[in-house]
Amino acid sequence: MLTPPSTPSKVRVMEMDNQKPVKKVNLLSTPPATPTKSPARLNKTNVYSKAKALFQRGYNGDSDNSTLIGRVNEGSELNKFLSDNITNNTCNSLYISGPPGTGKTAQVNLSFAKLDQKNTKVLKINCMTMTKPEHIFHEIYCGITNTHSADYHKRKTFDDLSHLLTDKQSYKSVVILLDEMDYLITKDQQILFQLFNCASTRKSHLFKTKLILIGISNALDLTDKFLPRLKSNGLNPQSLVFLPYTSDQIKQVIISKLKSLIEDKENMADSSFIPIIHPVAIQLCCKKAASVTGDLRKSFDICYKGIEMVENSIKTKNDVNLNELTFYNAPKVTISNIASICTSSFGAGSMTKLNNLNLFQKAVLSTLMNLQARQVSPSPFNRKDFNVNSFYDFYLKHMEKAVGNLLGICKKGEFLEIISTLEANSVIVLSNTGSNIELGNRIIKSNVPWDDIEKSIGEIGVLKKLLHYKY
Ligand SMILES: Nc1ncnc2c1ncn2[C@@H]1O[C@H](COP(=O)(O)OP(=O)(O)O)[C@@H](O)[C@H]1O
Ligand SMILES: [Mg+2]
Structure with a gap:
């Protein structure tokens, strides 16, 4: 398979822990989903390099919209959840679940970027980076007070955080993203329970600073075990499921990426023109990716490899100068390029x-x-x-x-x-x-x-x- 799961196994976290038992660096930002390849450099010369950059891991183009392509319903629900609770000055929680590569992290990031952050503090925490689940309270505490983790001699606890929220109005609302929340699971799920309890609408009148919590989970055991337990304790976070992308949604994402390569759209003779990858080839790539897991990153990998394949074949020809090709005349990735990539990566037994x-x-x-x-x-x-x-x-x-x-x-x-x-x-x-x-x-x-x-x-x-x- 081309794409590794976005969530590395727990074993890796433990290894990380051993290396860095106490000191932690910059935990407040969620790292890009998959930081494998180097960041995109869009100014690189030839057309294929520019196109490949679009499909590199960690590349996130700007979006004018507040929802991702193919995630309009999910995105709108998330945006409404945020704006309602910020406007009404309430505590609340939202539980987002769905398999990897379905745009959960990307959509939350986009929604956060569109927030008016005047009276609202935004904290993004990737729970994978926590050495121990209970350290989450310290992390949130430091985030709200804008202090470095090491500035406190003693780790802040759940009670410290509760007091902070009750006694002091640091901000009107604090919006917290707990990405990859599965890493906070403990035997009795106490930590998650305390967090969601803090962000319960019932707490709104107790807290001077309102807590708006968004938890993302890729794993399923959490949905299975965690929500029922919360419910039996009278807590009922809103929940939002990100279904796998359909082949049609994947197609829209890829086409919009490819079209973004052409700067002078207004003077484009044919508005349906798609550079670099042939439409039928895109179709096959999307069908294949959707049929595997609906993970967008699979389709990005296939596109990347397809472009690389065409680029390499041109490099071997002496009569074509790669750097002189334009988006209009560059040979495109064909359906047979895509088919051969798929065969080598998708052939499988029962x-x-x-x-x-x-x-x-x-x-x-x-x-x-x-x-x-x-x-x-x-x-x-x-x-x-x-x-x-x-x-x-x-x-x-x-x-x-x-x-x-x-x-x-x-x-x-x-x-x-x-x-x-x-x-x-x-x-x-x-x-x-x-x-x-x-x-x-x-x-x-x-x-x-x-x-x-x-x-x-x-x-x-x-x-x-x-x-x-x-x-
Ligand atoms: N609708 C979309 N349009 C463009 N890129 C997307 C879209 N959804 C996801 N991506 C990209 O696909 C990759 C995986 O998405 P991500 O949000 O990390 O998935 P998840 O958090 O559900 O595992 C990211 O690089 C992200 O930018
Ligand atoms: Mg994610």
Whole structure:
């Protein structure tokens, strides 16, 4: 696989801890999602270098909008959450979940950048950098008081932070992002519990400085275990799910990036012109990336490699001067370039295919396998075959009953996208009867052994429930 997961394993954090037991540097800023390649240098000479820079890790272009492409609903909800609580002067919390590479961090950063920061303090903390979960209180305390961590002899505790918020109005509101919040999990989840308790609307009248908390989580066990516990204690953070990008959303992102290369848009003869990558090649790249995990970074990697491939092939030709090519006449990345990159990075066996699926895709597959397994016993769904539409109806009821709203229920369009993806990965089979039969009317069957899905689900509670739930 081309892209490593955005969240390094916990083991790495422990290694970091050993190297730096006490002293910590600049913990208040979230590092770029993946700081592997060097930052973009857009002034580099040839057109391919400029194009490659767009797809480099850590590159984030400016945006005039307050929501990312493909994240309009999520972004608007987040912006409303922020502005409502700042205007109303209330404490509140928002829990954002979703698989890696779905724009969670990028959207929060964008929303923060658009905030009027006059009476509002913004703190961004990547929890991965905490040596110990309980150090988070000290970190927040220092952030609010604008002091260096080392300036205090004793680490600030939860009580210190509570007093600070109650006794003193440092700011009207403090907006805190806890990115990669999974790293704050402790056995009893006490730390997270205290934090969300502080940012509960019920605390609004107690605190002079209002706390607005946004927690992001890539891992699923947190959604499964943490929200129910908060709820049973009367805390109910708002929650926002970032679903994997669909191939269409990925396409829009890539096209907008490529078009940004052309500076003189007004004089562009053809407004649909896309430089550097052929539209059909973009299409294939997006389909592939969406069919794996909906992680945008996968598609960026494919584009990067495709451009590099064309650039290298031109370098070997003596009659073309790379530096004289323009966005209009430079040979483009073709569909066969993309196909060859994808073959070398996506070829996979049954278990690998399953492991490549994201949570939502696995959830749908688990539901399907559960339904099929129960067809033998008497049940309301005891029919021989069912099509995608009737499976969707079942999915809605099943999700609701088995896991409540823990996962976020897909809309029909998103559901169909997941079905196409599962088919593209050949973990399900759709009947092909009739030439132009609509997706919803096609008969659906799973195409992986039960043992494999059980193995690939591992200890993820939500999925286990979906696979084994008896209705
Ligand atoms: N809609 C988008 N448009 C452009 N770039 C995006 C978009 N969504 C994500 N990205 C980029 O993709 C990468 C991964 O996004 P990120 O926000 O870090 O994902 P997450 O936090 O969900 O793991 C980042 O480099 C980010 O800038
Ligand atoms: Mg992130």
